[in-house]
Amino acid sequence: MLHKSIPILHSLRFRLIASVVTIEIIMLSILVLNNISIIHTTHTDRLRDTASSILQQIANTSGRHMVAVDYATLEAYLSNTLHYNELAYIVITDRDDRTVISLGEAPKQKAEIDTHPKQVKDGIFDVTDDITVADQFMGRVWMGFSLSIMHDAILTSRNRGITIALIEIILTILVTVIIGLGLTRRLALLSSAAAQVEAGNYSVSIPTEKNDEISQTATAFNRMVAEVDNQTQQLKKAEAQSSKLLKENRQLIHTSLEVQEQERKYLARELHDEMGQCLTAIQADAELIRDNSHGNSQLQTSAEAIINVSSRVYDVVHSMMHRLRPSILDNLGLVEAIKEEIVGFENRNPNILCECKCSADLNNLDERTGISLYRIMQECLTNISKHAAATEVCIELSNTDKIILLRVSDNGSGFDVDTPVRGLGLIGMRERVSSLGGELLLKTEPHKGLIININVPLHTLEQTQKVKT
Amino acid sequence: MFVLNGKTRLNLIGIMSLILISGYSVNSRATETTSCTPLGPLTFGILPFISAEQLVNRFTPFAQYLHKHLKVPVRIETAPNFLQFANRTRDQQRYDILFTAPHLFPQASKAGYRLIAGVNSPGMRAIFVTPKNSHIHTLSDLKDKRLATVQPMSLASLMIKKHLNDNGLKPDVDVTLVITPTHDASLLSSSLGITDASSLMRPPYEAASQALRDSMRIIAETETAPHMPISVSPRISTKCETEITALLLKMDVIPEGKAVLKHNRFAGFKHADEKDYQRVRDLLRE
Numbered sequence: 014m015l016h017k018s019i020p021i022l023h024s025l026r027f028r029l030i031a032s033v034v035t036i037e038i039i040m041l042s043i044l045v046l047n048n049i050s051i052i053h054t055t056h057t058d059r060l061r062d063t064a065s066s067i068l069q070q071i072a073n074t075s076g077r078h079m080v081a082v083d084y085a086t087l088e089a090y091l092s093n094t095l096h097y098n099e100l101a102y103i104v105i106t107d108r109d110d111r112t113v114i115s116l117g118e119a120p121k122q123k124a125e126i127d128t129h130p131k132q133v134k135d136g137i138f139d140v141t142d143d144i145t146v147a148d149q150f151m152g153r154v155w156m157g158f159s160l161s162i163m164h165d166a167i168l169t170s171r172n173r174g175i176t177i178a179l180i181e182i183i184l185t186i187l188v189t190v191i192i193g194l195g196l197t198r199r200l201a202l203l204s205s206a207a208a209q210v211e212a213g214n215y216s217v218s219i220p221t222e223k224n225d226e227i228s229q230t231a232t233a234f235n236r237m238v239a240e241v242d243n244q245t246q247q248l249k250k251a252e253a254q255s256s257k258l259l260k261e262n263r264q265l266i267h268t269s270l271e272v273q274e275q276e277r278k279y280l281a282r283e284l285h286d287e288m289g290q291c292l293t294a295i296q297a298d299a300e301l302i303r304d305n306s307h308g309n310s311q312l313q314t315s316a317e318a319i320i321n322v323s324s325r326v327y328d329v330v331h332s333m334m335h336r337l338r339p340s341i342l343d344n345l346g347l348v349e350a351i352k353e354e355i356v357g358f359e360n361r362n363p364n365i366l367c368e369c370k371c372s373a374d375l376n377n378l379d380e381r382t383g384i385s386l387y388r389i390m391q392e393c394l395t396n397i398s399k400h401a402a403a404t405e406v407c408i409e410l411s412n413t414d415k416i417i418l419l420r421v422s423d424n425g426s427g428f429d430v431d432t433p434v435r436g437l438g439l440i441g442m443r444e445r446v447s448s449l450g451g452e453l454l455l456k457t458e459p460h461k462g463l464i465i466n467i468n469v470p471l472h473t474l475e476q477t478q479k480v481k482t
Numbered sequence: 483m484f485v486l487n488g489k490t491r492l493n494l495i496g497i498m499s500l501i502l503i504s505g506y507s508v509n510s511r512a513t514e515t516t517s518c519t520p521l522g523p524l525t526f527g528i529l530p531f532i533s534a535e536q537l538v539n540r541f542t543p544f545a546q547y548l549h550k551h552l553k554v555p556v557r558i559e560t561a562p563n564f565l566q567f568a569n570r571t572r573d574q575q576r577y578d579i580l581f582t583a584p585h586l587f588p589q590a591s592k593a594g595y596r597l598i599a600g601v602n603s604p605g606m607r608a609i610f611v612t613p614k615n616s617h618i619h620t621l622s623d624l625k626d627k628r629l630a631t632v633q634p635m636s637l638a639s640l641m642i643k644k645h646l647n648d649n650g651l652k653p654d655v656d657v658t659l660v661i662t663p664t665h666d667a668s669l670l671s672s673s674l675g676i677t678d679a680s681s682l683m684r685p686p687y688e689a690a691s692q693a694l695r696d697s698m699r700i701i702a703e704t705e706t707a708p709h710m711p712i713s714v715s716p717r718i719s720t721k722c723e724t725e726i727t728a729l730l731l732k733m734d735v736i737p738e739g740k741a742v743l744k745h746n747r748f749a750g751f752k753h754a755d756e757k758d759y760q761r762v763r764d765l766l767r768e
Contacts, residue, residue, distance in 0.1 A: 076534065076535065076538075077533065077534030077535055078534075078562075080534040080535075080537065080538055080558065080559060080560050081530060081534050081559075081560045081561050081562045082559060082560075082561065082570075082576075083561070083562040083566075086562060108557060109523075146534060146535055146538040146539075147535060147538040147539035147542055148542075149538055149542055149558070151538075
């Protein structure tokens with residue numbers, strides 16, 4: 014079946030579904046990467062904003078304490094602020110840059126100030142701001158925010174996002190595959206139906222319950238299959254009629270050939286029995302008249318003329334008898350008849366060397382096979398004489414228990430087998446062979462001679478008579 | 483190669499001379515000093531009679547004026563409350579220039595502070611105010627009422643208590659005193675209905691918004707006390723003290739000083755006598 018022979022990678026359904034799934038995976042992956050980036054940015058921005066807010070708040074609040082040098086109150090206030098999870102340390106320096114308050118895990122040396130959590134290298138986001146009152150510098154607040162909590166939050170968010178995305182991808186693949194298979198199911202039906210049509214089953218029909226492109230294609234397919242079925246049926250009928258006509262024609266030809274041979278045989282026998290006897294009687298009477306003319310020269314001359322004319326007529330009749338039905342075929346068999354024909358051919362065509370390799374033992378050959386092979390051989394030699402311009406001809410006749418092989422070859426001009434032949438000789442040979450149930454094969458090319466191989470079943474005379482009986 | 487003609491050469495010499503002169507001038511200004519300069523940054527201690535923010539805002543031009551002329555940074559500093567301010571003054575002599583309450587100066591004087599000037603003012607009075615829609619019209623109406631006041635150590639608080647006593651009202655017995663951190667806070671207490679009346683110094687009341695003042699009524703006023711003195715710590719040299727005194731006394735004369743005084747809502751500074759402040763202390767001790 015056609016749909017079974019399609020590799021899965023070449024399947025339209027597979028490629029369609031795989032393409033959609035691939036696109037969805039790519040889009041979801043981009044979405045996940047984007048979300049991870051957004052999560053990271055959101056957390057870092059949140060920390061930055063939180064740090065900025067707390068820093069600003071402390072800077073604003075600390076001003077009055079710095080003016081009042083009320084570090085105890087300020088420290089108490091800042092201690093509460095230090096409870097904020099991400100806050101690692103708070104340091105307050107006065108106007109002379111002396112540390113007056115230090116809470117948490119403050120660095121021993123002043124930390125390098127970071128402008129954004131993304132720039133942090135030591136795990137602490139260090140920020141600072143001036144403490145001012147009425148635009149007067151009163152000191153500076155330094156704060157450090159640990160990134161570990163933020164990193165944990167980012168990691169958690171990222172893992173959660175990836176997990177959700179993976180589930181989403183799996184669900185998307187499942188849904189896409191299910192929907193894809195559902196949507197493309199009718200494509201598979203179409204493919205299967207096409208395969209059945211290819212196998213010769215024109216009774217297949219695809220459901221067209223929906224009004225979409227596939228249903229329209231299916232409708233067109235069904236119409237096309239019905240039309241092909243109709244055309245095929247008509248072709249089969251026409252083929253059967255043609256075969257019947259051909260068979261009848263062949264039968265007619267075979268019958269005609271047999272009738273022709275029978276007619277020829279009848280004519281030859283009539284010529285021999287009637288005309289021959291009459292001419293012999295005429296010739297005998299003419300000789301009697303001549304011998305009893307007794308010096309009557311005029312009578313003697315007329316008798317001689319009758320003898321000569323009758324003798325010539327006899328020769329003509331004999332020749333006609335030979336052409337109609339060579340008596341040697343009936344008397345001595347096919348091999349001798351072929352040899353005699355070759356002798357006659359050589360006499361008529363002294364420039365053509367004709368070789369005969371007749372090793373067949375065909376003494377008991379039935380008459381129909383013999384006359385058919387003889388006529389075929391005659392037609393071959395006639396064609397060679399007329400068209401081949403050959404210098405060498407070889408005729409081979411052999412047989413086995415079941416078949417007779419006749420091979421006629423020459424070194425003549427040959428011909429193109431694809432070029433239609435105007436004469437009926439070759440067609441006649443084929444029909445004669447066909448009527449015998451044999452096979453005729455031609456092997457020729459222009460300027461490379463011609464080989465005709467004929468094989469026919471060997472039917473003995475007894476077999477033929479048994480069949481007739 | 484450039485070839486300078488005579489005129490161009492003269493111009494170049496002139497330009498070079500100007501650069502050298504201007505450089506010398508700038509350098510000389512940069513190295514200009516006073517007798518206070520060697521002392522390093524001076525701490526200007528101001529009594530926390532108003533909030534720290536207000537205090538800095540109000541006295542920053544004053545500090546900048548001193549800084550500019552003394553050629554030494556002058557830093558404003560205060561304390562969380564009157565008591566700590568007084569203690570830091572007495573125990574640490576923390577403030578190089580001291581601007582404190584009249585009744586606290588004698589204690590500072592004992593710690594070595596030297597009086598150099600006082601605010602040029604007829605004196606300070608504390609007042610009693612109530613909202614205009616209040617039924618309190620006289621001091622006697624305050625009996626069994628809630629009176630907002632300022633820090634107990636402040637001059638205003640002491641003067642108010644004395645005035646209540648003088649008028650037959652025992653503080654915290656006949657009148658419930660509600661302590662607020664500043665004069666403004668005291669004023670707002672009765673304005674917002676938190677207390678029945680408020681007591682504060684007159685200058686902060688005058689500095690309040692017109693709308694607020696229009697909604698209030700003055701029902702009593704205390705005696706007059708001398709305005710706040712300015713003194714210097716023992717660390718300040720005599721020469722530096724003299725320079726500071728001169729700067730203060732001429733403020734109401736020069737435009738720059740006038741501008742500062744206007745911002746501070748002071749008329750100016752005058753020579754002061756320690757006896758005046760000792761008298762206030764004695765008066766309040768009564």
